[in-house]
Amino acid sequence: MIKQLRKAVLPVAGLGTRFLPATKATAKEMLPVVDKPLIQYAVEEARAAGIEQFCMVTGRGKTALVEHFDVAYELESTLRERGKTEAMAALEGTQSEPGSITTVRQQVPLGLGHAIWCARAFIGDDPFAVLLPDDLVLADKPCLQQLAEAYYETGGNIVAITEVPREQTNRYGILKVGRDDGRLVEVTGLVEKPAPKDAPSNLSIIGRYVLMPEVIKYLALMERGAGNEVQLTDGMARLIGEQPFHGLRFEGRRFDCGDKVGFLEAQIAFALKRPDLADAVYAFLKTYV
Ligand code: UTP
Numbered sequence: 001m002i003k004q005l006r007k008a009v010l011p012v013a014g015l016g017t018r019f020l021p022a023t024k025a026t027a028k029e030m031l032p033v034v035d036k037p038l039i040q041y042a043v044e045e046a047r048a049a050g051i052e053q054f055c056m057v058t059g060r061g062k063t064a065l066v067e068h069f070d071v072a073y074e075l076e077s078t079l080r081e082r083g084k085t086e087a088m089a090a091l092e093g094t095q096s097e098p099g100s101i102t103t104v105r106q107q108v109p110l111g112l113g114h115a116i117w118c119a120r121a122f123i124g125d126d127p128f129a130v131l132l133p134d135d136l137v138l139a140d141k142p143c144l145q146q147l148a149e150a151y152y153e154t155g156g157n158i159v160a161i162t163e164v165p166r167e168q169t170n171r172y173g174i175l176k177v178g179r180d181d182g183r184l185v186e187v188t189g190l191v192e193k194p195a196p197k198d199a200p201s202n203l204s205i206i207g208r209y210v211l212m213p214e215v216i217k218y219l220a221l222m223e224r225g226a227g228n229e230v231q232l233t234d235g236m237a238r239l240i241g242e243q244p245f246h247g248l249r250f251e252g253r254r255f256d257c258g259d260k261v262g263f264l265e266a267q268i269a270f271a272l273k274r275p276d277l278a279d280a281v282y283a284f285l286k287t288y289v
């Protein structure tokens with residue numbers, strides 16, 4: 001029987017070194033694309049996929065991420081008094097069901113695998129989604145919803161995948177591929193950040209996963225992988241052969257917002273999708289290119 005997917009883990013404890021100095025005193029996941037912080041895109045996408053319970057894996061200096069989904073009593077009552085209905089409406093996506101967001105602390109950023117292991121009590125015996133908020137996907141159907149639908153077809157573990165240029169395989173988790181029907185791919189191996197010459201394919205995992213709770217026992221081994229970090233990819237690789245493991249070529253466009261160029265591109269792409277901004281943005285873009 002395929003269990004319902006209701007839980008999501010949001011790892012947000014990274015140092016965000018590529019975005020210093022912006023991330024010195026604020027979390028990378030609070031950086032906005034147009035007018036919404038990355039963390040809110042992730043939470044809204046998860047809600048659209050039926051997620052009801054969230055666990056943020058946080059670290060020092062990350063309290064704003066949790067407060068973003070709290071009631072801002074003074075702000076809200078001031079807006080109400082002043083009749084600022086539009087501004088009130090803008091806060092809608094920040095409201096959350098009481099008790100639906102929990103946090104755990106990753107005291108030292110030892111890697112993404114370690115961050116997921118920190119959420120083990122939250123995960124318990126349930127399947128869970130992982131969303132990396134710095135990967136942003138522009139899609140008609142939210143990416144995690146596509147992944148959840150595929151999970152209900154296949155069961156087991158499933159990750160969102162995309163093709164990357166060969167010379168960039170050393171930035172991502174890369175798949176070794178078995179059967180491939182053009183949409184769903186059977187995963188026969190996983191390697192984190194392989195050099196282009198060693199990469200088994202150019203299909204990369206993006207920051208959207210549906211995983212089975214058994215991955216935790218492999219992460220608990222605390223084996224260090226690429227970059228001397230505890231890699232989620234290495235823990236997932238251990239599940240291959242034990243459980244179904246698929247990749248889904250999702251429909252949509254991914255922006256790596258942990259990278260400056262990807263972040264700037266996302267600003268443009270998301271702004272051009274906004275009816276209130278598209279014309280003005282298009283007009284100024286023309287003056288630069
Ligand atoms: P990144 O590889 O982008 O690392 O992490 P980072 O620290 O956020 O950024 P840079 O590379 O220093 O600029 C991918 C995701 O995993 C989380 C990050 O918060 C991000 O969402 N992460 C990473 C953790 O929660 N803990 C870790 O130990 C490492």
